[in-house]
Amino acid sequence: MTDDNQQENLPKPPPLPGQIYIRPGIDDRPDLDKALTPEDKKAIARLAVHIEREQPADSAERAETQAVRLSAAGSPAVATAVPPTPIADASSAFLDMRDPMVAADGTRPDKSQVGRLTASFALAALLRTAPWAMLNMVALPAILDRIFGNALHAGRALPLSVEAARVSGAAPAPWLALVVIIGAIVGLVANVIVGVLSDHTRTPHGRRTPWIIAGGLLSALFTLPLGALGNVGSILFFWLLLQIAYAMLSAPLAAAFGERFPDKFREHAMRWRGIGLMLGQLLGVAMGVGGIALGGALPFGLTAAVFVLAAAVPVLVWPKEPSSEQIANVKYSLEPAFDQMQLPSGDDGATFRRAYVARIFMMAGVGVMTVFQWFIVRHYVLAEWYMDARSAAGSSPRIWATCIAMLMIAVGTAVGAAAAAGYAGRFGEWCEAKNVSSRVVVITSCVVYAAAIVIPIVLALFLSTPVINAGLCVYGIVSGFAFGLYDVFNQDVVAATIPDPRDNARYLNAFNVASVIGTVVAACLGVVAVLSLGYIALLVAAIVVVLIGAFLTPKD
Incomplete structure (x- = not known):
């Protein structure tokens, strides 16, 4: 026993290297309760505060x-071209240390996913613009033309004189203006409400996808009855429902573009x-006039089908939207969204307010020529031709002449907008080299657009439809090119009027x-002009307000 105890008390040799494994960060971790002083523990406790989950902007x-919404409201050239001075985005990843390859929603799409996103939004723009252009530029005025007895079919006699024909063609203009005004206001409010609601939507399918699908299906549903309605009240009712449904489709798409x-x-x-x-606007007019000219009826079934595709295609093509269930469920209000639509006050925003008013006048002139385009072509430019054709045939000719003329304008506008988008970059470089300000380009574009409006006035003197169609195509090219350049370079002017780049979102x-507002002013101005002096006054009024917009353009 004594020998055993002596052996236990003998000193043990130290362990050989590697004989005992110490796990880094685990076995050698100090006991913080013993290692830290009371002052250190109090300092750490002050850092342990609850951080609220960040709510997406x-x-x-x-x-x-x-900027996406601005491009949708104007010429497609502003979305296709490269402006001289792009709108600054204070939240851009290029201005800080964030990764520019990561989207605002936190995803990092690879090359194939970026291609799918690009294709999905391009197809969505085409598919949602085509039915909307068809309804606004062709279907709605043609429906009112039919309700008020103007010739959409063969066999109806026109009045005995060209002047009487033009006066009778002014009958549906006030009702068209009423539908356009109320629809524009309801659409504006619906865009704000849908935008706020979709921002705070928490579903496994994301914030935008449910709204896009519902908006496309409801747009198709509300489009179908329009072709069968026979009074203005019912048309107005379904038109307002369509404005809300279209906002459910377009507003989430615009928001998704920025965050994905x-x-x-x-x-x-x-x-x-x-x-x-650009292609959607052309396709929409082609859909409308094709349905009228070939079948004698408006293609509302095809339009409803395109609305469904506008909702389904982007959702199926783009990568699945991430779930939004993790978004903090916070209280929100619509008031801040409506407050951001108000004009800034004070001396700092004076130049911006002038650019704002100039935009209203320019869009009023453009709106006069687009809202009443069917009536201008049908009851002013082609009125004398219809009278001549009726005298030769003994009955009212079919509406194909109006359809071809509308299509020629649409083709010319697409060509002009494409030319403006293609040459805007080179033109901007030339202006920079020659020290020409963007304001000069904007004013020149307004003057050229006003000059283009004179072309329909001159064409009303011709009876030959080939000459009229060629002239209307030239009008479309010139006006499309002028409006495209105006939109591209006016963005530069507007960017220069914003006092603080950090407030770009609010100002835009x-x-x-x-x-x-320009569309509302155009509808009101059009009614007053048509009912007072006829369509010639409508065209003159469009020229005047466009020139006023040029005069009010501020210095950049």
Whole structure:
């Protein structure tokens, strides 16, 4: 026993290297309760505060979303071209240390996913613009033309004189203006409400996807009855429902564009989206006039089907939207969104307010020529031709002449907008080299657009439809090119009037309202002009307000 105890008390040799494994960060971790002093423990306790989960920025607070909406409200050239001075985005990843390959929603799309996103938004722009252009530029005025007894079919006699024909053609103009005014206001409010609601939507399918699908299906549903309605009241009812449904489709698409594209690829995707807008406008007019000229009826079934595709195609093509269930469920209000639409006050915003008013006048002139385009072609430019054709045939000719003329304008406008988008970059470089300001280009574009309006006045003197159609195509090219350059370079002027680049989203949000106000002013002005002196006064009024817009353009 004594020998055993002595052996236990003998000193043990130290362990050989590697004999005992010490796990780094585990076995050698100090006991913080013993290692830290009471002062250290109090300092750490002060850092242990609850941090609220970050709420994604609302779509109204993002400059890129407002730029997307601005391009949708104007010429497609502004979305396709490269402006001289792009709208600055204070939240861009290029201005800080964030990764520009990561989108605002936190995703990092790879090369194939970026291609799918680009294709989906380009197709969405085409598919949602086509039925909307068909309804606004062809279907709605043609429906009212039919209700008020103007010749859409063979066999109806026109009045005995060209002047009487033009006076009778003015009958549906006030009702068209009423539907357009109320629809524009309801659409503006619906865009704000849908934008706020979609920003705070928490579903496994994301914030935007449910709204896009519902908006496309409801737009198709409300489009189908329009072709069978026979009074203005029912048309107005379904038109207002359609405005709300279309806002459910378009507003989430605009917001999704800003939050799903990384900053690195957004400019490239914007160009493809502009091409989609351009082709969509042309396809929409072709759908409308084709249905009238070939079948004698408006193609509302086809239009409803395109609305369904506008909702389904982007959702199926783009990568699945991430779930939004992790978004904090916070209380929200619609008031801040409506407040951002108000004009800024004070001396700092004086120049911006002038640009705002100039935009209203320009959009009023453009709105007069687009809202009443069917009536201008049918009851002014072609009125004398219809009288001559009736005298030769003994009955009222079919409406195909109006359809071809509308299509020629649409083709010319698309060509002009494409030319403006293609040459805007080179023209901007030339202006920079020659020290020509963007304001000079904007004013020149307004003057050229006003000069283009004179072409329909001259064409009303011709009886030959080939001459008229060629002239209307030239009108479309010149006006499309002028309006395209105006939109591209006016963006530079507007950017220069914003006092603080950090407030770009708020200023652009307010500036987008100017397009809606311009449409309302155009409808009111058109009614007064048509009912007082006829369509010649309508064209003269459009020239005057466009020139006023040029005069009010501020210095950049």
